[in-house]
Amino acid sequence: MTGVKTTAGGGSRASAGSAPRTSAGTPPQEAAVFAADVGGTWVRLRTGGLDAPVERLSSPSRLNHPDRSVTRLREDMIELLCQAAPRGAHAAISFGAAIDHLSGTVYGSAPLWGAAAEPFDLGAALRGRRPDVTWQLVNDVSAALVDFAATHTRPGLRRVGYLTLSSGIALRVADLERLRIPVDERGLQGEIGHLPAMTTAPELRRAGLLCECGAPDHLASVSSGPGIARVAERLGLDGGPALTQWLPEALAAGDPRARRLLELCIGPVAHMLRTLWCLDPHLDLLGLGGGVIEGLGAHYADELRRQLGHATSYADPGRSPDWLAGRLLFCGPGTVDALRGAQRIGRWLPGIAP
Numbered sequence: 319m320t321g322v323k324t325t326a327g328g329g330s331r332a333s334a335g336s337a338p339r340t341s342a343g344t345p346p347q348e349a350a351v352f353a354a355d356v357g358g359t360w361v362r363l364r365t366g367g368l369d370a371p372v373e374r375l376s377s378p379s380r381l382n383h384p385d386r387s388v389t390r391l392r393e394d395m396i397e398l399l400c401q402a403a404p405r406g407a408h409a410a411i412s413f414g415a416a417i418d419h420l421s422g423t424v425y426g427s428a429p430l431w432g433a434a435a436e437p438f439d440l441g442a443a444l445r446g447r448r449p450d451v452t453w454q455l456v457n458d459v460s461a462a463l464v465d466f467a468a469t470h471t472r473p474g475l476r477r478v479g480y481l482t483l484s485s486g487i488a489l490r491v492a493d494l495e496r497l498r499i500p501v502d503e504r505g506l507q508g509e510i511g512h513l514p515a516m517t518t519a520p521e522l523r524r525a526g527l528l529c530e531c532g533a534p535d536h537l538a539s540v541s542s543g544p545g546i547a548r549v550a551e552r553l554g555l556d557g558g559p560a561l562t563q564w565l566p567e568a569l570a571a572g573d574p575r576a577r578r579l580l581e582l583c584i585g586p587v588a589h590m591l592r593t594l595w596c597l598d599p600h601l602d603l604l605g606l607g608g609g610v611i612e613g614l615g616a617h618y619a620d621e622l623r624r625q626l627g628h629a630t631s632y633a634d635p636g637r638s639p640d641w642l643a644g645r646l647l648f649c650g651p652g653t654v655d656a657l658r659g660a661q662r663i664g665r666w667l668p669g670i671a672p
């Protein structure tokens with residue numbers, strides 16, 4: 319989802335790139351470029367171009383401050399961003415939350431603000447506090463997609479997607495030919511983590527595993543980082559913090575319990591990809607990143623490719639290693655950066671639309 323540009327005295331959607339003008343109508347000095355990537359654990363800040371140094375601060379989030387009220391946490395976030403933005407800056411903020419880019423409204427983010435479900439107009443709050451700054455807010459997965467697309471574009475590429483598997487799961491797809499990231503009338507796209515998990519595995523059928531959103535048997539219930547821990551416990555394994563270290567080691571050692579756990583957790587992701595390719599044959603490249611992909615590395619990639627190699631019906635004949643090699647790109651740590659994506663979002667903003 320997302321991409322709201324909120325300007326001084328404006329607040330409506332506007333095309334990207336127009337510099338603010340003085341009352342006399344003459345362009346002011348070149349505005350400072352400021353970017354932030356706001357997550358549940360860290361806020362990363364950068365003033366200047368893509369090569370400028372990055373400052374990392376602890377996020378004023380529910381995750382870091384479970385004792386603070388949502389009102390206080392939101393106020394702290396506004397304060398942090400407003401303090402950091404240089405005078406008259408163009409600010410591009412990648413935000414780890416569901417944001418309606420049409421209105422700038424944040425629907426919710428469990429790591430930042432817990433279960434608070436009432437909409438919050440962050441763009442208006444920033445604009446009200448620092449009207450000299452031009453604020454652009456984009457969802458972090460949209461920002462990651464823009465960064466991925468910028469670094470992996472090649473001739474003939476029609477649509478490109480980015481799938482993040484970490485504490486949550488989300489997908490964004492961009493149309494490179496038209497420079498668009500289509501969204502629905504709520505400003506959202508690809509919140510697939512909260513769709514029902516497609517699985518035929520007996521261990522997971524109507525398993526009742528709760529998602530972070532509170533509903534049972536979502537894709538994120540099974541296939542996110544916390545989802546893998548839930549499935550591990552369902553299999554009688556230790557789903558605690560030790561799992562992160564045990565699982566790659568056990569997979570490397572060929573432990574059948576670890577292999578089954580990975581098979582079960584990847585199954586719904588493989589089904590989702592089959593559906594995606596069935597409905598969108600022009601999706602030419604998909605990046606996969608996030609903590610789950612980074613933590614499990616080749617174990618994850620090999621198992622996903624193995625499952626996708628199997629034919630499930632005449633509609634899904636199974637994908638060859640060559641076919642998959644051309645379409646799936648597993649992204650290591652640091653290769654896709656939402657902060658960089660936020661700084662690159664400008665030319666995409668007019669195309670993030672229903």
Ligand SMILES: [Zn+2]
Nearest residue numbers: 512529531536
């Ligand atoms: Zn959910």
